[in-house]
Amino acid sequence: MDTRRVVMGGMVSLCLLWPASVMRADDSNQGEATVTAEVSAGDNAWMMVSSALVLFMTAPGLAMFYSGLVRRKNVLGVIMQCLFLMGIMSIVWSLWGYSLAFGGDGNVRPWIGNGEHLFLHSIQLNKGIGPIYTGLSIPELTFMLFQGMFFIITPALICGAFAERMKFSTMVVFSVLWGTLVYCPLCHWVWDGGFLAYGSKNAIQGGALDFAGGTVVHISSGVSALICAIVMGRRLGYGTEDMRPHNLTYTTLGAAMLWVGWFGFNAGSAGAANFLATNAMVVTHLSASSGAVAWAFMEWVLRGKPSVLGTASGAVAGLVCITPASGYVQPMPALVMGLLAGIVCYFACSSLKSTFRYDDSLDAFGVHGVGGTLGALLTGVFATTAVNPLAADGLFYNQDTGGQLLAGQATAAGITIAFAAVASFILLKILDATMGLRVSQQGELQGLDLSEHGEEGYILN
Amino acid sequence: MDTRRVVMGGMVSLCLLWPASVMRADDSNQGEATVTAEVSAGDNAWMMVSSALVLFMTAPGLAMFYSGLVRRKNVLGVIMQCLFLMGIMSIVWSLWGYSLAFGGDGNVRPWIGNGEHLFLHSIQLNKGIGPIYTGLSIPELTFMLFQGMFFIITPALICGAFAERMKFSTMVVFSVLWGTLVYCPLCHWVWDGGFLAYGSKNAIQGGALDFAGGTVVHISSGVSALICAIVMGRRLGYGTEDMRPHNLTYTTLGAAMLWVGWFGFNAGSAGAANFLATNAMVVTHLSASSGAVAWAFMEWVLRGKPSVLGTASGAVAGLVCITPASGYVQPMPALVMGLLAGIVCYFACSSLKSTFRYDDSLDAFGVHGVGGTLGALLTGVFATTAVNPLAADGLFYNQDTGGQLLAGQATAAGITIAFAAVASFILLKILDATMGLRVSQQGELQGLDLSEHGEEGYILN
């Protein structure tokens, strides 16, 4: 055993350090390619803060939001998924993920990035940022880190669909593969000049505006979540047993943390602490606000009582919906977008799910899939060049450019939905055949905290 | 039902979009009025962070601080108040609140703002900030957002007084009215050049220094809280039943979050990441520190044990007290202010309440009302032009200017107290007669989580 350990350790170390030494040797060559723009302290400060905020969204934010919704016996299982993904996805991102997503020029390579940034090799000394994002005055490492936080939270969102029943080992493998094979290409398509990027040479239908991740993050994760829920099947006792959220205080506090963290997500997507960031932050806040109020009012009118879970869910729905639009729309339309998100997602979670009887345990699809798609489309309606001259005027302002934009938005959403669904389905089927997707029945009854991790969440006596 | 829904939705949408289209049409005209100062990335970064921090104060901060203090059956009710206010107050702020508070020139309109910023109409494209705050190099939207966070937390603070018994619907209406009729005018008086603003043309007694909200936020909410507690009456079983805080871990963690968030509250009130912000942050930290220690020592000496609730309360008292002074005082006086706040608020919470037997459930008055008033007065003692040349030297440094300043501070505090008390009283009486203030007796016994929201906080078995 001991020798095995040493050998293993040695190999891992070698793997990681080989690039380190290579890169060291290469420094002289790299020197030339190095981008040496001036770093703006203000912008860099904002982007570091934004990175921290997006990490904060995954945990404690999402970890609390999701873990409060499961039964007590699975609380740690959910937190574990978030926490472990913070580790493993960051490693993957630094080794190959960033390169696949942002390597190469999307105008030239519309499908997938290249290997130029493997091991962060080529960017770790850049004081500025590469050609695609030339406007920014932050080190490329900052950009890489900020984007890396998205690479964590996106698969973490999917966890909402298979909560309380998925094998932890399979979850890890699924997330790594999904990140590599679904997220990285999508990210390249939309944000690195690929064939879905607005204004890209290869753009289909002109491409889509996606300021902070309507397609890349929310549609992709939401749709994959739905596939997961369907392929994995329902939880034991679904529909008969008591599956009420075990700790709504966590869920609502987590929602508040998501709200705060989302400022980094959306306003950070400006890449700078400029007016665009401010606009993104304001519309994010307003959409969350009206989403929260809208969902609560729906319940109030239709069921007699506004619930705190509804208010929290509405806030998240509003946040999801404004995400792709946050760099393009103005405050009042943001209020409308949140309002619609609150209403539409309310029905998605309460009617859709019960009609089709899939067990999307924590409504990852109902909120992120539906809200993300809605947001992508509404971006085509409310985008305005008054906010962002690089965008186009949406349908609300201009029928011509708006129609075209909306078509591009719809196309991108459709392609994202199809791609995420098919890829996730294939991945899950392969994993089902090889590793198995679900814990044993006994493990599920006992709860994942004990069966998968050998621990208990609360010991309160 | 269905048609009703559609019609309703349509109307709401219209309401919100009408200004959007108007404002769009107006763009050309507005163009001229647009302020086009340079945005400082550093300042804007700091103000966006500060805005996030102040939101973070309301939830998770205040939500945890307050919800831990109630009984288990009301935990969600308290969190709901914070969360829902995040939604509804932000909407109100964007529609008319900001305009009433910061519209027009206070030197000209000393009583209330005008309609120029309705729907954020006139400021949404400003890269700079209007005449009153000309020194700042941030977009006015950033300023609006930052100020909007105060508009959320101030009514949320009042919730501490009527916790565990107020009807949710009435709470919502009360908060919207209170925000519009009490907060907005006060804000205009003190911070938009109105008749309580230091140095304003119309200032009474020279006006008052209030850096981050001693009068506007803490006195106003604290005094209104007292009126609420008195008008609503005591909780059922007050004085006989077990009303111990159900989760002091939340309360103390929430206090720590408030402490962190308060850096945004006070240092953000500098409007920039300059020396003044640093000074505000340092004195805020020191006042919180000595407040925490002072309250704990009071308990230690008088009761034999320092409590963690006392320490947390002392920290908050220190934070409240330094708030109006944070841009004007130096570190050592800040230690003294925290010390005094810890001691005075300790007595306010332990003696005052039991003497007069009003049920200010979570001591919103004892901490914010008393601490805020103390802070307003001590600002008149310890303010110094060494920190802020726009201020005056307080009594500790100069008897002449200090006496004058102190008189202004006392006057502003007195007017705020009177105004908040009377306005709140009238509002409550009207609401009592129309909607009713309290939940039914049965609802109160069952707990607000179930009776008002149909949910339970913890399901731990």
Next chain:
Amino acid sequence: MDTRRVVMGGMVSLCLLWPASVMRADDSNQGEATVTAEVSAGDNAWMMVSSALVLFMTAPGLAMFYSGLVRRKNVLGVIMQCLFLMGIMSIVWSLWGYSLAFGGDGNVRPWIGNGEHLFLHSIQLNKGIGPIYTGLSIPELTFMLFQGMFFIITPALICGAFAERMKFSTMVVFSVLWGTLVYCPLCHWVWDGGFLAYGSKNAIQGGALDFAGGTVVHISSGVSALICAIVMGRRLGYGTEDMRPHNLTYTTLGAAMLWVGWFGFNAGSAGAANFLATNAMVVTHLSASSGAVAWAFMEWVLRGKPSVLGTASGAVAGLVCITPASGYVQPMPALVMGLLAGIVCYFACSSLKSTFRYDDSLDAFGVHGVGGTLGALLTGVFATTAVNPLAADGLFYNQDTGGQLLAGQATAAGITIAFAAVASFILLKILDATMGLRVSQQGELQGLDLSEHGEEGYILN
């Protein structure tokens, strides 16, 4: 009683205000010494944020991380230690701590600072920063505040060793003395040009690189923690009773908060929002990631299940280990450092402790002492001038400079270990003889929440 109170209050006030008035009088003289460099809004924004993040680490971060690990009956006791230290240590820092640590020039006074900054007297109006840190464009008050946050968290880390049994009063006195007599000198030695500072005139073995506190914070607290655990003895029932963590959800959420806050700790140690800060943030994130994954994999391989406590502990171990290195190493070596930290600390916590049977209740030594020492040494291996021209190339890149550097690192680590151990031992023995270290047996059985603070953490029925 009443007169005693008044007199006491008066004396305390005098104590604090005396310097205030003195300093006021001195303003004219001080004026000359005042540093008047330009404040960079971006850098200052980042440093204020970093200060907030480091405070956030102590509470809610560490407070949750630690408090979840104890038994229910001691949960408030742990939170109280964190919260009270936030108060008392900040006061100490402002009165004399900062001066002892950063007063005078370490090249001239290698052992301990002088009294120039007592009561923050000399720096409170500085718009720039003193001679040692001349490169920075932030007010010295910002620097003071940022460093003050380290002064809080370092003793708070020690609390992990004596949790569930130490007298609160003794804990307070110990922390104040330890901070003054151990932390301040160490800080001066390493960070104010003292005899352990890299490149200092008086440096032993050339001094050591310690970017953000490997020696000053983690080794010192970890080793002192071990001494505390040994001197205090084990908890009643250790090894026989059920001492499982009562709330692992807190612990893991707290770990996530530590992770987020650590960005301020490490990247803030750049003193600016420059490339170095970005580098520190990236390597911090990667080391945490691989630490988390490594510890979890160790458990997976050796025990069959990855635990969430293990993942959280691994993340913290990775964070600790990268701390001294974060301004000197590149991303891939950071992954290796985290990996090693996860593995080494895993063994330290699971084997070392059980072999020697000391009761380091929350593994303050196993994580901070061991991880900190590992980090200090690995800094000597992986440091590179490519990242930081002020550093030297470590052993991995250059045998000559690396060997020398490693020797300096080892020497500094050794001296820190010896100094912290001896000083803590003496302090504890004195306190044991005078105040007593442990609560009564009955108090320990009842739990510290009730016996020391007269409160309960959760009242859930």
Next chain:
Amino acid sequence: MKKVEAVIRHFKLEDVKNALTEQGIHGMTITEVRGFGRQKGHKETYRGTEYTVDFVPKVKMEIVCADSQLSLTVDTILKAAQTGQIGDGKIFVTDLKDVIRIRTGEIGEDAL
């Protein structure tokens, strides 16, 4: 000796305890329980999924007393715990073979 078990409402606990101690009954053990009976539970809705919660939180009080104290005990509880609304709860009386005080080993009524 008798064991009296009373399932009562939470907010009556304090009253019942005080009434009992006033009557000189100084020992009892209480447990958090959930009851099911005539008193209806309630519905909770979470994102559109409705749960019917049948069990209502109650407190169970166990009092061991001498046979001679039985009717006093039962009457006292009855009076203090009554609201007249459905869900006031029940009192169960069982015969007890023996009581022992752990501290002293005393047996029977002495152990109370």
Next chain:
Amino acid sequence: MKKVEAVIRHFKLEDVKNALTEQGIHGMTITEVRGFGRQKGHKETYRGTEYTVDFVPKVKMEIVCADSQLSLTVDTILKAAQTGQIGDGKIFVTDLKDVIRIRTGEIGEDAL
């Protein structure tokens, strides 16, 4: 009258309750308990320290019923709670002296 106490598995609670109500047994009180018996506990490891957790969470159900209902009650529980795996639990039956309904003061079977 009889008191039937059944210690059962958590996830059988709903089934047992439904089976009982179907049989017309409409009153019960349940308590969270932890049991120790043939069913083994499990091990938990926290940073290398291993704990053996012997007690297994169970639910205790108390049903008071008329003598004539006893066998129906017991049989219903038996059937609904059985999985055949170790740890299904036990049923204990005790004689009851008296039952009183607090709301009305009714005594005996009327009180059920």
Next chain:
Amino acid sequence: MKKVEAVIRHFKLEDVKNALTEQGIHGMTITEVRGFGRQKGHKETYRGTEYTVDFVPKVKMEIVCADSQLSLTVDTILKAAQTGQIGDGKIFVTDLKDVIRIRTGEIGEDAL
């Protein structure tokens, strides 16, 4: 058969359980309870408001055993749970009509 109910201190639970298993008594069910008796509660103060907490947390242990095992069981508990301080708790013994093992339907002593 007998049901032995023992209300004991929390920190004695492990000892009592071990003592019982050593004596071959392998089944029991425990419940978190709060007790009121000679042992005084404590005061808690929250921002100056004082609460007297009368109920002290205890553990109730229920052990069903054959009549022949009764004295062994009681003695074992007595010995293991005693500290001599007020508040050690009580042991109550009741007659049991029947025991059934749910898994097998076995009845009486076989069910233990």
